Amino acid sequence: MVDLExxxxxxxxxxxxxxxxAAMSARHQTSRVLLLERAPHEVRxxxxxxxxxxxxxxxxxxxxxxxxxxxxxxxxxxxxxGTGPSxxxxxxxxxxxxxxxxQWMSDHGVxxxxxxxxxxxxxxxNRFFLGGxxxxxxxxxxxxxTMGITVSYDSCVEEFVVEGDRITxxxxxxxxxxxxxxxKAVVCAAGGFEANIEWLARYWGDAAYNYLIRGPIYNDGxxxxxxxxxxxxxxxxxxxxxxxxxxxxxxKFDGGIATRLDSIPFAIVVNRRxxxxxxxxxxxxxxxxAIWGRNIALQExxxxxxxxxxxxxxxxxxxxxxPVVAPTxxxxxxxxxxxxxxxxxxxxxxxxxxxxxxxxxxxxxxGARTHGLSPDKTNWAQPIDTPPFYGxxxxxxxxxxxxxxxxxxxxxxxREDGSAFANVFAAGEIMSGNVLSSGxxxxxxxxxxxxxxxxxxxxxxxxxxx
Amino acid sequence: MSLTDGVARLxxxxxxxxxxxxxxxxxxxxxxxxxxEGYCAVYPAxxxxxxxxxxxxxxxxxxxxxxxxxxxACMYAPPHEFGVNPPAILAEVRRMSYESFxxxxxxxxxxxxxxxxxxxxxLVLIDLLLGFFGVVVAVALTHGFGALxxxxxxxxxxxxxxxxxxxxxxxxxxxxxxxxxxxxxTLDYWHSTTGSLTGLFDLGAWARALRxxxxxxYLRGGAEGxxxxxxxxxxxxxxxxxxxxxxxxxCLLSTISAAVEEDIVGRAPPYPLLSVxxxxxxxxxxxxxxxxxxxxxxxxxxxxxxxxxxxxxxDRGFLLSLALLGATGLLTLVTRDRSFYGLILAxxxxxxxxxxxxxxxxxxxxxxxxxxxxxxxxxERAEEALALGHGAGRG
Numbered sequence: 001m002v003d004l005e006x007x008x009x010x011x012x013x014x015x016x017x018x019x020x021x022a023a024m025s026a027r028h029q030t031s032r033v034l035l036l037e038r039a040p041h042e043v044r045x046x047x048x049x050x051x052x053x054x055x056x057x058x059x060x061x062x063x064x065x066x067x068x069x070x071x072x073x074x075x076x077x078x079x080x081x082g083t084g085p086s087x088x089x090x091x092x093x094x095x096x097x098x099x100x101x102x103q104w105m106s107d108h109g110v111x112x113x114x115x116x117x118x119x120x121x122x123x124x125x126n127r128f129f130l131g132g133x134x135x136x137x138x139x140x141x142x143x144x145x146t147m148g149i150t151v152s153y154d155s156c157v158e159e160f161v162v163e164g165d166r167i168t169x170x171x172x173x174x175x176x177x178x179x180x181x182x183x184k185a186v187v188c189a190a191g192g193f194e195a196n197i198e199w200l201a202r203y204w205g206d207a208a209y210n211y212l213i214r215g216p217i218y219n220d221g222x223x224x225x226x227x228x229x230x231x232x233x234x235x236x237x238x239x240x241x242x243x244x245x246x247x248x249x250x251x252k253f254d255g256g257i258a259t260r261l262d263s264i265p266f267a268i269v270v271n272r273r274x275x276x277x278x279x280x281x282x283x284x285x286x287x288x289x290a291i292w293g294r295n296i297a298l299q300e301x302x303x304x305x306x307x308x309x310x311x312x313x314x315x316x317x318x319x320x321x322x323p324v325v326a327p328t329x330x331x332x333x334x335x336x337x338x339x340x341x342x343x344x345x346x347x348x349x350x351x352x353x354x355x356x357x358x359x360x361x362x363x364x365x366x367g368a369r370t371h372g373l374s375p376d377k378t379n380w381a382q383p384i385d386t387p388p389f390y391g392x393x394x395x396x397x398x399x400x401x402x403x404x405x406x407x408x409x410x411x412x413x414x415r416e417d418g419s420a421f422a423n424v425f426a427a428g429e430i431m432s433g434n435v436l437s438s439g440x441x442x443x444x445x446x447x448x449x450x451x452x453x454x455x456x457x458x459x460x461x462x463x464x465x466x
Numbered sequence: 467m468s469l470t471d472g473v474a475r476l477x478x479x480x481x482x483x484x485x486x487x488x489x490x491x492x493x494x495x496x497x498x499x500x501x502x503e504g505y506c507a508v509y510p511a512x513x514x515x516x517x518x519x520x521x522x523x524x525x526x527x528x529x530x531x532x533x534x535x536x537x538x539a540c541m542y543a544p545p546h547e548f549g550v551n552p553p554a555i556l557a558e559v560r561r562m563s564y565e566s567f568x569x570x571x572x573x574x575x576x577x578x579x580x581x582x583x584x585x586x587x588x589l590v591l592i593d594l595l596l597g598f599f600g601v602v603v604a605v606a607l608t609h610g611f612g613a614l615x616x617x618x619x620x621x622x623x624x625x626x627x628x629x630x631x632x633x634x635x636x637x638x639x640x641x642x643x644x645x646x647x648x649x650x651x652t653l654d655y656w657h658s659t660t661g662s663l664t665g666l667f668d669l670g671a672w673a674r675a676l677r678x679x680x681x682x683x684y685l686r687g688g689a690e691g692x693x694x695x696x697x698x699x700x701x702x703x704x705x706x707x708x709x710x711x712x713x714x715x716x717c718l719l720s721t722i723s724a725a726v727e728e729d730i731v732g733r734a735p736p737y738p739l740l741s742v743x744x745x746x747x748x749x750x751x752x753x754x755x756x757x758x759x760x761x762x763x764x765x766x767x768x769x770x771x772x773x774x775x776x777x778x779x780x781d782r783g784f785l786l787s788l789a790l791l792g793a794t795g796l797l798t799l800v801t802r803d804r805s806f807y808g809l810i811l812a813x814x815x816x817x818x819x820x821x822x823x824x825x826x827x828x829x830x831x832x833x834x835x836x837x838x839x840x841x842x843x844x845x846e847r848a849e850e851a852l853a854l855g856h857g858a859g860r861g
Contacts, residue, residue, distance in 0.1 A: 042545055049541040050541060111688070113503075116503055116504075117503060131501060131502060131535060131539035132499075132502070132539055133501075134541045135501075135535075135539035138539070251547055254546065254547075256542070257501070258498040258499040258548070313516060317498055317500070318494065318516050319498060320494055320495050320498040
């Protein structure tokens with residue numbers, strides 16, 4: 001049992017990347033730092049457990065990035081996802097500060113590796129840490145221990161103790177016991193509310209009950225709700241989230257990376273009625289994978305089906321649970337519980353609409369397309385005609401929600417009246433809505449967590465020391 | 467000698483179909499995730515496959531060097547419902563494959579499987595028993611049983627205890643039997659995991675595999691070394707294993723150099739302290755003892771969920787017998803002026819001979835199968851590099 005008596009300089013609420021970075025940053029300037037992780041030790045780390053890379057500005061190639069990725073380009077990429085940044089000033093600060101993140105991570109124990117296979121397109125822009133997110137988390141917790149930062153697991157903050165514009169303590173249930181923990185400053189880095197289905201349903205209706213949540217059950221927005229109840233201002237779209245297409249058989253929570261499906265650009269996708277509804281070949285997959293969660297969320301019953309044939313099975317990562325396989329298209333449709341006549345009709349129509357001059361090339365936008373369909377498939381269209389045939393049912397897999405608290409450039413949480421809390425800071429997904437509006441850029445969640453974790457930790461420590 | 471299909475034989479055993487199914491389930495999750503591919507050769511090899519055959523699983527299991535970095539990096543490890551634990555499941559497949567290829571395959575041909583299937587943890591007891599048996603035989607042969615009681619054997623030269631011809635003859639005989647068993651197992655393994663004997667003599671791949679083996683490069687575990695338990699990774703296992711490996715080879719060289727001194731140079735033992743056989747034996751023996759005991763200590767602190775219990779028992783038996791090998795060897799050196807030198811030497815020879823004969827049943831075989839898996843890995847990497855147009859594969 002850790003010592004929670006007395007007053008801490010900085011209390012960090014959360015246990016993922018942003019929280020850990022904030023705790024380490026604070027510890028560089030103050031002595032008594034406490035991290036309250038809601039999850040038990042075995043599943044610590046929040047959504048960070050499922051991450052694998054971070055997107056940062058860098059001037060040139062090195063052992064882990066294949067080329068340069070300058071400020072202008074990352075800014076441009078950020079502007080082209082969804083409707084662009086929510087707050088240009090804070091988004092620009094994020095991009096600018098990203099440049100020093102990899103070195104900071106190395107300094108705090110992180111090991112790197114060359115880009116993972118099947119993700120070569122990210123090798124220039126994104127930096128991969130060895131072993132993925134849980135390895136990163138383990139490294140950071142070890143570093144916390146060597147820095148003398150107190151970590152308390154199984155510690156769920158239920159209430160803030162507020163005095164004017166300050167939080168002077170938190171009431172937390174620690175291993176089943178409710179207790180007051182006193183703090184000079186507080187960093188909230190407790191993630192979004194995606195695991196709170198009722199909260200999602202406020203904006204999505206009953207559809208939300210068909211969503212699968214890719215991260216742990218702990219991200220239920222408890223801290224976000226409390227900040228709102230203390231007058232914190234909202235940032236980000238209420239329906240904003242990062243969501244991808246995942247196997248419909250995935251667990252309700254915490255399925256992570258292994259359940260996502262990359263078959264879409266090489267397949268067709270139909271809804272429950274057996275109709276195609278979106279251009280599967282719109283752009284290179286890393287630029288489009290993040291729209292398919294929403295695409296499916298908007299379909300009837302929040303389900304869609306990817307169907308492909310034997311020709312393309314080596315073009316994408318094998319699905320974890322394995323696809324449905326049948327010698328005929330009708331057989332696949334039956335196995336998926338779809339109207340086999342309708343599916344056969346859709347496939348035949350699609351096959352007939354493929355331009356005869358189409359030449360398939362998975363490495364680029366090959367222009368192998370259909371004509372006259374609504375919608376057309378504009379790249380990688382090949383007839384689905386080589387048995388056996390394959391299919392998989394897909395659901396939206398929600399990674400994290402964007403709606404959070406508004407912050408200033410020092411990561412201080414702002415109130416609805418425009419003033420800031422004096423000693424309350426926020427970092428990571430809980431404030432990602434200040435940067436992201438809709439759409440997602442692979443590896444940028446870690447960037448936001450790292451940049452704002454540093455700003456928040458530093459800010460909290462400075463508040464305490466001044 | 468016809469080849470047998472060790473993989474098929476393995477699958478036919480009780481419970482092994484389920485073991486393969488579970489290994490495939492876990493490895494499919496790994497293949498959909500790929501976070502661990504920076505750690506070792508197993509994950510890139512897995513990624514070269516879309517569908518896993520039984521032979522693939524056996525190959526991947528033997529390619530795994532048990533650094534356990536992947537388990538502690540895995541968000542799907544227990545208590546997650548996916549229950550991914552590659553080090554444990556691969557250790558189990560590996561152990562089963564040792565039995566299938568060596569004990570039941572190669573040794574099965576000698577119709578001695580009933581004799582040759584002791585519980586692995588008892589290997590060291592067998593070593594000891596055979597060691598004492600060696601005493602009885604040796605002393606009885608040279609000095610009659612009466613010498614055992616009186617323990618008055620002339621000191622200094624081993625050949626006063628057993629003739630040179632007997633020592634060389636028995637050692638060579640035992641080594642030949644083991645060699646035949648291991649070669650047979652090698653052919654069986656290669657044929658049933660790769661489908662043919664093609665590539666077994668790929669010298670380039672062998673050179674790269676031997677370099678991996680000589681440096682124990684995969685015990686670097688990506689960057690942090692091997693894990694003993696969560697948050698405890700270090701280069702200790704690699705260092706200790708290097709000590710055992712090179713200690714073992716130094717002892718082997720010591721024996722060979724003694725034979726050279728005797729046969730070619732014509733100098734009879736005992737050799738002075740500053741001679742090749744004694745220095746190699748001394749350094750090798752100390753390395754073997756310290757390394758084996760160090761690895762045993764490391765195992766005593768390991769996280770048991772990361773491994774397979776019977777495999778650990780096999781490891782312990784083998785490490786203890788290596789320690790015994792080194793310790794009895796060192797004892798022959800320090801007691802060679804004593805009256806009980808003959809007894810010690812006889813014990814040592816007994817231990818050596820039983821170790822040679824029991825090698826195919828002991829964890830010794832990991833050397834063979836890991837090397838073969840590394841050769842296969844280097845062949846696949848070279849093929850992949852060729853397909854990508856990058857020329858030869860890199861080590």
